[in-house]
Amino acid sequence: MQNIFKTLFLSAALLGSVSITAWAQTPPVGPETAPTDTDELAPEKDTVATRARPDYDPIGTRLGGFFLYPTIGVGETYNDNIRFTETNKTSDFITTVTPAVDLKSNWNSHALNFNARADLGRYASNSEEDYNDWQIGTDGRLDILRDTALTGGLKYAELHEGRSSPDQTGASEPVTYRQYGPNLQLSQRFNRLRASVGGDLTAYDYDDAKSRSGATLNMDDRDRVDTTGNIRLGYEIVPQYEAFVRGVVNQRNYDARTDDSGFQRDSKGWELVAGLSLDLGSVTFGNIYAGYLRQEFDDARLSTINGASYGGDITWNPTTLTTVKFLASRSVDETTLSGAAGSLATRAQATVDHELLRNLILNGNVEYVNNQYEGISREDDIINVGPGADYLLNRYLRLRLRYTYGMRDSSATGSDYDVNTVFLRLLAQY
Numbered sequence: 001m002q003n004i005f006k007t008l009f010l011s012a013a014l015l016g017s018v019s020i021t022a023w024a025q026t027p028p029v030g031p032e033t034a035p036t037d038t039d040e041l042a043p044e045k046d047t048v049a050t051r052a053r054p055d056y057d058p059i060g061t062r063l064g065g066f067f068l069y070p071t072i073g074v075g076e077t078y079n080d081n082i083r084f085t086e087t088n089k090t091s092d093f094i095t096t097v098t099p100a101v102d103l104k105s106n107w108n109s110h111a112l113n114f115n116a117r118a119d120l121g122r123y124a125s126n127s128e129e130d131y132n133d134w135q136i137g138t139d140g141r142l143d144i145l146r147d148t149a150l151t152g153g154l155k156y157a158e159l160h161e162g163r164s165s166p167d168q169t170g171a172s173e174p175v176t177y178r179q180y181g182p183n184l185q186l187s188q189r190f191n192r193l194r195a196s197v198g199g200d201l202t203a204y205d206y207d208d209a210k211s212r213s214g215a216t217l218n219m220d221d222r223d224r225v226d227t228t229g230n231i232r233l234g235y236e237i238v239p240q241y242e243a244f245v246r247g248v249v250n251q252r253n254y255d256a257r258t259d260d261s262g263f264q265r266d267s268k269g270w271e272l273v274a275g276l277s278l279d280l281g282s283v284t285f286g287n288i289y290a291g292y293l294r295q296e297f298d299d300a301r302l303s304t305i306n307g308a309s310y311g312g313d314i315t316w317n318p319t320t321l322t323t324v325k326f327l328a329s330r331s332v333d334e335t336t337l338s339g340a341a342g343s344l345a346t347r348a349q350a351t352v353d354h355e356l357l358r359n360l361i362l363n364g365n366v367e368y369v370n371n372q373y374e375g376i377s378r379e380d381d382i383i384n385v386g387p388g389a390d391y392l393l394n395r396y397l398r399l400r401l402r403y404t405y406g407m408r409d410s411s412a413t414g415s416d417y418d419v420n421t422v423f424l425r426l427l428a429q430y
Helices: 002-023
Strands: 061-063 066-079 092-105 111-123 131-145 148-160 176-190 193-206 224-238 241-254 267-280 284-297 305-319 322-333 342-357 360-374 379-392 397-410 417-429
Touching (some): 092 417, 267 305, 284 322, 305 342
Antiparallel strands (some): 061 066, 066 417, 131 148, 148 176, 193 224, 224 241, 284 305, 305 322, 322 342, 342 360, 360 379, 379 397, 397 417
16 A cells, blocks of 8 residues: 555556646746766766765754755855956955755665755855855656656746846846746666656746946846757667667747747757667766757747757776766757857866775866857866865764865956956755
8 A cells, every 4th residue: 555655656656757847838038057967878877976974974854755845055265357358356264055855765666755845155355245045846767567667757947047147238137037847757767778858947036137327127038948859769788888869859938929139049950879878887887979960940030050969977996995986968058158159168177086984085077168159259278176074973974175276268248258257055955
């Protein structure tokens, strides 16, 4: 009876994720973030960052068939260029408070999780930059048969757009927006063949902002709904090696017929790639892929964006104390820069985690992003690099220290920046 209840409960949660698409057809959008190919990622394995540490991991609170994990962090950041400008830089200290709670099921089959978190930022001398970000969500898995599973989720967030965004030109305050929508994925395994099909809907709803002169900046022309569908077929050539093909289609519908510059920004696109997933035990695992992508716009004045698509993720554990990760992706990102259809964004990232002591983890990160804007003569190169450390004081407290240097080299006059940030946070968990 208990298993039947769990099945019905999870089915209702997943079906709720689907039903929201019916009434979310006329909403909103937010800053573009690097897409991840979550359907390709190898299952989580033992790495320096993810391995169990019984003396330092939170124990949580049991609530029936669930475990509750609350956390709260208090941090201080020094930023020497808070508005990411080329000249007339402004520095400030930012105090952040980050409460969060995760509720995770502990069932033999199926899974259902809930989460809620916030990121509250207060500037010491520039209060107009203060922000109150928060989000809630749920996700789950329904084990239909031994080799058949349905996964899905639902999220809602109120966020602010980073000051480094080129779409924020002229705003005297951070641009705020709402982001929400469901996702659903069905996967099936047939001996060596693995297939999955799914989709997601993400709506974005921007708030108007103030210009430096006090005038209202209309952000409603950025509101849109992104709908994406995907299908993936994989075949295990030999144990630990799987060849796959993946196709993705998308539709991007803006609420406004035209933006403030008179352009129709609705578009549709597709991507087709072939790749290889590998799993060499705990030493090396991940995937690589390559193919082609294309995005076409309803407005004939906005040029079609197309080109090679490639990327992947590889995790390498050269020793039991060191983990190295490589990530790469290519995508078409939205923009409302006048005359630009969008940007062809190429991203590459490398991270290193090293367990110096059982409770002291050193890390480093290097990220490179290239944005080629179609329709205007602008190209941006962005680099972020820096070291950090995590010190696990005990089961309930951990300390995080990060330094990051960031820079943008842009062909657009006055759009370069460089910025240094130092971040220190104390996290309490249970």
